[in-house]
Amino acid sequence: MSVIKIPYLKGFIDLEIPDMNLKGILESRAHHFHANDDEVTIVRKALENPIESSRLSELAKGKKNIVIITSDHTRPVPSKITLPILLEEIRCGSPDAEITILIATGFHRSTTYEEMTKKFGEEIVNNENLINHVCGNDSSLVKVGILPSGGELWLNRLAIGADLLVSEGFIEPHFFAGFSGGRKSVLPGVAGKTTVLANHCSKFIHDDNSRTGILEGNPIHKDMLFAAEAANLAFILNVVIDADKKIINAFAGHPVKAHADGCDFVTELASVNAVYSDIVITSNGGYPLDQNIYQSVKGMTAAEASAKEDAVIIIAAACNDGHGGEAFYQTFLENKTAHDIMDKIMGIPMESTIPDQWESQILARILIKHKVILVTDECDPKLVTDMHMLHAYTLDEALKMAYEMKGKDASITVIPDGVAVIVKK
Structure with a gap:
């Protein structure tokens, strides 16, 4: 069993992954870089x-x-x-x-x-x-x-x-x-x-x-x-x-x-080679970058770059400040599917771009291809599900949900800090 520390708020939460499932841990070498000066x-x-x-x-x-x-x-x-x-x-x-x-x-x-x-x-x-x-x-x-x-x-x-x-x-x-x-x-x-x-x-x-x-x-x-x-x-x-x-x-x-x-x-x-898996687990680097859902899309893109087709993405992000953008939230609240959102956005010309459209576009792109489970005990679960994601209070709960979708033998890649890496495909 491997224990991996995942940034969350101003600390870390422990993630336990069976060795038989774990295919790779993708980390920036910046996190282990030792500077010669203060x-x-x-x-x-x-x-x-x-x-x-x-x-x-x-x-x-x-x-x-x-x-x-x-x-x-x-x-x-x-x-x-x-x-x-x-x-x-x-x-x-x-x-x-x-x-x-x-x-x-x-x-x-x-x-x-x-x-x-x-x-x-x-x-x-x-x-x-x-x-x-x-x-x-x-x-x-x-x-x-x-x-x-x-x-x-x-x-x-x-x-x-x-x-x-x-x-x-x-x-x-x-x-x-x-x-x-x-x-x-x-x-x-x-x-x-x-x-x-x-x-x-x-x-x-x-x-x-x-x-x-x-x-x-x-x-x-x-x-x-x-x-x-x-x-x-x-x-x-x-x-x-x-x-x-x-x-x-x-x-x-x-x-x-x-x-x-x-x-x-x-x-x-920061460059790491993708290790494609059925389940990819990441974070948005903890505070202050994981304050809201808007910012947390960034970490999801790192997971997206190492995810197999129809993979499950799990991201730990406190989102204690809520969605982070009213227009961003309303886009998901008012549309039934990620496909609907993407179709609408791609039809909007440059001069008519609407607030937070880019974040909606990227999240929709990810949701079209993958199930996303957002792990937080600091944010209203309804806010998460309104935005077409699944909610879990803990990483263990999220992993159980992912196993139910992908099977107990599912391969897993962990990207502890999703905003710190450049995943090379």
Whole structure:
């Protein structure tokens, strides 16, 4: 019997799998990577040795209005460590600069004061100027051009009006943008609703290059690069983290080159070969990524990439914040089957993309091919079943349900952290 720890909320739950059933455990090597330095030293060294860029302190000289784009409450960027160091570096070059920390909510709700305090620490929240980006607030947006896709590019006027625009974030595999981090801080991070909808249209989500770990030929990535350049994003600090959300590497400097180096590092650690099975068990990496069903679709895509035809996918995700998107929820509530949802979405043109359509499209794609069992004791089971999935309170209960569907001899692949791997087919 093998015992595997599965991330859930802020801890882990044990999963027991008979050795005769277990065909593979797919894990990112980042979770076992041992850095030579402590987290603060890693970040400082990255800023002291920027990739194809002058130091941030040099770029800041003479700048009066500086904006730092940071991630919101749904992202495990260790800002309590990174932001103070970034601020110190900027003020070393421009002590009197007016600095705004712009929270890149993208299409998410605003980050609350309590969430800010938890993420950034009381000192920053009480002493710095933090502002939530609101994608639907037209008065806060400026049109700056047309995306390569043809969609209008609207960005937060604070970002556009900055003398120096900087962003911080983290790099991990992303289920349709290829990787998080870098240019993604701008689009969707501080983009307008119209722009996000165009970039996340059904045609792009359906594209075979809009997948985990793929940047080359990815139409979503192409739009994002254009947006970052149009915003004059000048410098990034992106970190890579392990299963405990600890920094194991950092990349700073040129927005494209530093991000590319970081993606190469993550690819080397996160790539795993698919082990196809009748049952695939995964998670969404625990808190904060497993707060809602919307985010948990990401982990399901890793399981999808290692699932046999008609396999059962089990995902452990607390979803204590509910569905995570009203339009996302209503799409499943109002349609009888995943096929119905997919047919409707594929008929929607770019300019008519609706909120959360991309998440609905990907979940429908998975549900057309597989049964999904969502394991949570923090979310209303009806919410889960309304969205065409099965519910279980525990992994043992879910596994029993899966055995009933696939047989006691069913093969099993476990992907402990579904958002941390790039599954190569």
